[in-house]
Amino acid sequence: MPAVVVVGMQFGDESKGAVVDYLAEWANLVVRYNGGSNAGHTVVANGEEYKLHLIPSSVVREKKGVLGAGVAFDPEVFLEELRDLKSRGRNIDVLVSLKATLLLPYHKGLDSVISGGRLGTTKRGIGPAYQDKMARVTGLKVADLFSSNFPQRLKEVLEIKESELRNAGILTGSIDDYYLELLTKAEEWRNSLSSFVGDDHLEVNGAIAEGKFVLFEGAQGTMLDVDHGTYPFVTSSNPVAGGACTGAGISPLAIDSVVGVMKAYTTRVGKGPFPTELSGNVADYIRDKGGEYGTTTGRPRRVGWLDLPMLRYSAMINGVGYLAMRKLDVLSGLDKIKIAVAYEIDGEEVEIAPPYVNELEKARPIYKELEGWEVDDWKKFVKGGWNSLPEEVRNYVSFVEKEVEAKTILIGVGPDREMSIPTQHLKEIVPS
Secondary structure (H helix, E strand, O other): OOEEEEEEOOOOOOOHHHHHHHHOOOOOEEEEOOEOOOOOEEEEEOOEEEEEOOOOHHHHHOOEEEEOOOEEEOHHHHHHHHHHHHHOOOOOOEEEEOOOEEOOHHHHHHHHHHHHHHHOOOOOOHHHHHHHHHHOOOOOEHHHHOOOOHHHHHHHHHHHHHHHHHHOOOOOOOHHHHHHHHHHHHHHHHHHHOOOEEOHHHHHHHHHHOOOOEEEEOOOOHHHOOOOOOOOOOOOOOOOOOHHHHHHOOOHHHOOEEEEEEEOOEEEOOOOOOOOEOOOHHHHHHHHHHOOEOOOOOOEOEEEOEEHHHHHHHHHHHOOOEEEEEOHHHHOOOOEEEEEEEEEEOOEEEOOOOOOHHHHOOOEEEEEEEEOOOOOOOHHHHHHOHHHOOHHHHHHHHHHHHHHOOEEEEEEOOOEHHHEEEOHHHHHOOOO
16 A cells, blocks of 8 residues: 655645545554644535534544644644534544654744744644744643643743744743743643554554555645755645655655645745736636635635646655646636746846746746637536547646646646545545
């Protein structure tokens, strides 16, 4: 059985949750390996919508999930999601890594003050939590929460961060009162979380050793990777496929395949360069038809044509062998559809996107124009499969496959699970 990484190839929001949910039919374990509650994975099944931020997308199929060591774990968000899912009749089987970074309430306040406005973050505290993790002396893990030494460790951390918290306006009263407030919350979290925490490395590697089908779910997208994306307009973790190794504690040799998830067009939330960005009527059409508003923030997403230089870069960085193309239905109704096949930068033609802000800001897309399509009801094509799709749709998909040098396994023509069209290549990565 394979271990498969599902990774976003653009700026996030590619519908990875829908792809993971679809593939989870065959999975024994689904592992989230990076990010925190700044992620928004939306799954629509049987007409019911689930907006997930921390809990892996496998939960809708009631498959076991793991939050790995690479996750910034917010106890409040996790428990809130847990309550919502249980109220909807879901059985929850999730293991939270003891090595995951503990995100505390003051991290959210710091995010709002420090980076939220400058970088356009979700203000969920992810950056400040990872910053403390890397600083080490101010970083806390989930394991610390369950340690008898936690009160002392928390006190030490607050003493170091006191001036920072006061300068940010988060701490206005007594540090001792604030300490006791957090200590009380921590006790509540411990009581509620004790049955969920454990050793992710044993769970995940054990499943792989037993030959089980393990899915690794990345948050955000390649171009938001803190090392390989459009820095500094990025997230604070590693969404790339390699992040599964560090974020879940597995060997690179354990990964059998990488599925790159992409929209049939491009979107971006927040600030940063966006070479194929559109404005005007076409942008409004795509945004409204595609429901391009952030799952976590509700912010309208920036939209643009499909960007092949970006996809080529992502395919190279991640080792993408398979594609899951989402939201092809959104482009229906457009007479002509453009795809950026290269950039012009300082008079030179570039086929692989440079991940540097100063270069991308100068990039001028070189477009190829394809014929559009008009489909009012996609259900007959879902039933009929790949060969029943309009020629223009198949041409679009085939053109992208050829340019990215990867095989498409899944085509999304609607938000519902039932509106995904598998291709003949799906059988190459899922158990027969």
